[in-house]
Amino acid sequence: MTRGYRIVIALVLLEAVTVAALSVAGSAASRVDDQARQSNRRLVREMLLTDLALSTGTSYCRHPSQTDLFAPYGDHPSAIEHFPAGSIMAPPAVSTPSTATGPGP
Amino acid sequence: MRRHLRILDFAIANLRRRPAKFLVVVLVYSILVAALASLMMFVDAVRREARSLLDGSPEIIVQSLRGGRHELIPVERADAIRAIRGVGSVTPRVWGYSYDPPTGATLTFWGAESVPDESLAFEDQELSSGELVGGCVIGSGLADLRFLGVGDRLPVKGYDGSLFAPKVVGIFESSSSILTNDLVVWPTDDLRRVFAIDPALATDLAVEIHNRNEIDTVAAKILDRWPDARVITRDQIFATYDAAFDWRGGLWAAFMACCVAAFAILVWDKGTGLSAEEYRTIGLLRATGWKSREVMELRVFEGGLVSLVAFLTGLIIAQIHLICFDGFVFARVIKGWSVLFPSFEIVPVLDLPTLLICGSLSLVPYIAANLVPSWKASVTDPDSVLRS
Numbered sequence: 001m002t003r004g005y006r007i008v009i010a011l012v013l014l015e016a017v018t019v020a021a022l023s024v025a026g027s028a029a030s031r032v033d034d035q036a037r038q039s040n041r042r043l044v045r046e047m048l049l050t051d052l053a054l055s056t057g058t059s060y061c062r063h064p065s066q067t068d069l070f071a072p073y074g075d076h077p078s079a080i081e082h083f084p085a086g087s088i089m090a091p092p093a094v095s096t097p098s099t100a101t102g103p104g105p
Numbered sequence: 106m107r108r109h110l111r112i113l114d115f116a117i118a119n120l121r122r123r124p125a126k127f128l129v130v131v132l133v134y135s136i137l138v139a140a141l142a143s144l145m146m147f148v149d150a151v152r153r154e155a156r157s158l159l160d161g162s163p164e165i166i167v168q169s170l171r172g173g174r175h176e177l178i179p180v181e182r183a184d185a186i187r188a189i190r191g192v193g194s195v196t197p198r199v200w201g202y203s204y205d206p207p208t209g210a211t212l213t214f215w216g217a218e219s220v221p222d223e224s225l226a227f228e229d230q231e232l233s234s235g236e237l238v239g240g241c242v243i244g245s246g247l248a249d250l251r252f253l254g255v256g257d258r259l260p261v262k263g264y265d266g267s268l269f270a271p272k273v274v275g276i277f278e279s280s281s282s283i284l285t286n287d288l289v290v291w292p293t294d295d296l297r298r299v300f301a302i303d304p305a306l307a308t309d310l311a312v313e314i315h316n317r318n319e320i321d322t323v324a325a326k327i328l329d330r331w332p333d334a335r336v337i338t339r340d341q342i343f344a345t346y347d348a349a350f351d352w353r354g355g356l357w358a359a360f361m362a363c364c365v366a367a368f369a370i371l372v373w374d375k376g377t378g379l380s381a382e383e384y385r386t387i388g389l390l391r392a393t394g395w396k397s398r399e400v401m402e403l404r405v406f407e408g409g410l411v412s413l414v415a416f417l418t419g420l421i422i423a424q425i426h427l428i429c430f431d432g433f434v435f436a437r438v439i440k441g442w443s444v445l446f447p448s449f450e451i452v453p454v455l456d457l458p459t460l461l462i463c464g465s466l467s468l469v470p471y472i473a474a475n476l477v478p479s480w481k482a483s484v485t486d487p488d489s490v491l492r493s
Binding site for chain 2: 023059065
C-alpha cells in the first residue's frame with residue numbers, strides 16, 4: 001500500500017481550507033468598503049436617486065427603472081436596438097395605468 | 106474503516122495509472138465549475154450591491170404620461186399627493202440628459218441645491234459646505250473624461266443652443282461612481298433655465314411613504330386620482346435591476362449551457378462505456394474475491410475524488426477570479442458598458458445555494474455516470490467479464 005490516500009486527503013483538506021479562506025477574504029473586503037457604501041446610501045437618500053450609472057449611452061440604459069416600456073423602439077415600431085448595452089437590457093419593471101401597481105415584468 | 110481506506114488507496118493507485126486522463130478531466134471539470142460559480146457569485150454580488158444602494162431611493166416616483174410618453178408633471182400635484190394619508194414629503198425632481206459631442210457621452214443633469222459633503226473628493230479651495238451656488242458638482246468619470254478639475258468650467262448647450270458654462274465646484278468621490286459617474290449636479294433653478302422647464306413643472310415627483318406596507322395603497326390612490334400618471338415603486342426598481350442582472354447572467358448561462366452539454370457528453374461517453382482495461386480490472390477484482398459492493402465503492406471513490414478535487418479547484422479559481430480580477434470575464438456583460446463606465450468593486454459571497462447548485466451540477470452527474478456501468482460489470486459473472 002502506498003498510503004496515497006493521506007496525500008489526497010491532505011490535498012482535499014488544503015483546497016477546502018483555501019476555499020474557506022478566500023470566502024473570509026471576500027467578506028473582509030466587504031467590511032473595508034462599508035464606509036464608502038454608507039456614504040453612497042446617504043447620497044441616494046438625499047439626492048433621491050433611483051438608478052445606477054452603469055450604462056450611460058441612452059436614457060433607458062441609464063435609468064432603466066424610469067423608462068417607458070417601449071423606449072428602445074422609440075424610433076419606430078420594431079426598430080432594431082442599436083446600443084450595445086440596450087441589447088442586453090431586460091424590460092423595465094414599471095407599472096402603467098393598465099397594469100396598476102403590481103410588480104413589473 | 107481500514108478496509109475503506111485500503112479501497113480508497115486502490116482507487117488512487119488506479120487514477121495514478123492514467124495521470125494524463127485524470128488531469129485533463131480534472132482541468133476541464135474545474136474550469137466548468139469555476140465558470141459556473143463565478144457567474145452565480147458575480148450576478149448575486151451585483152444584484153446585492155444594487156439592492157443595498159437603492160434601498161434608500163424614494164418609495165414612489167410619480168411621472169406623467171401623454172400619448173404613452175413621459176411628460177413633465179405639474180408641481181401642484183405634489184400638494185394633492187401630500188394630502189393622501191400615509192404620505193410624508195413629496196419632492197419635485199428636475200433632471201434630464203445632454204449629449205456631450207467632444208466625448209460622445211450622454212451626461213445626466215440633476216437638479217439639487219446641495220450634495221452630501223462626504224461624497225465629495227476634497228482638495229484645497231474646494232467646495233466646503235456642499236452648497237452649489239452657481240456652480241456644479243460632477244462625477245469622477247466625467248471629470249477624468251473631460252480633464253476637468255475644481256475651478257474649471259463645463260460647457261453645456263441649452264435648449265435653444267445658447268451656451269452655459271457652470272464652474273465646477275466639486276467632484277464626487279470615485280467610490281460613488283456607480284451612482285455619480287456621469288452626473289452633473291446643478292442648482293434646480295439653473296437647470297430649469299438650461300432645459301427650459303417651467304417652474305410650475307418638474308420631471309417627476311419623489312414621494313416618501315412612512316409605512317412601507319402602505320406603498321401599494323398610496324400608489325393605487327395616485328393612479329386612481331390621475332389616470333395619466335405612472336407610479337414606480339421602490340420594489341419595482343429592485344425588480345428592474347434583478348431582471349436586468351438575471352437577464353444578463355442568463356445570457357452567459359445560455360452560452361455556458363453549450364460547455365455543460367459538451368462536458369455532459371464527455372461524462373456520459375466515459376461513464377456508459379467502460380474501457381476494455383477498466384472492464385478487465387473489474388473482472389479481475391471480482392475473480393480475486395472482491396464483492397460487488399466493494400467494486401462499487403472503488404468506483405465511487407474514483408469518481409468522487411475526481412469530482413471533489415475538480416469542484417474545490419473550480420471554487421478556488423472562481424473566487425480568485427472575482428476577488429483579484431474583479432470578474433473580468435463576465436464584468437462587461439453583467440455590468441453593461443458605455444463611454445462613461447464606472448468602476449466598482451464587487452463583493453463575492455460563497456453561500457450555501459451557490460455551493461449546492463454547483464455541487465449538484467458537477468458532483469452528482471459524474472459520480473452517477475461512473476456508477477451505472479460499473480454496477481453492470483460488477484454483477485456480471487467474473488469469468489464472462491474476463492473472457493469478453
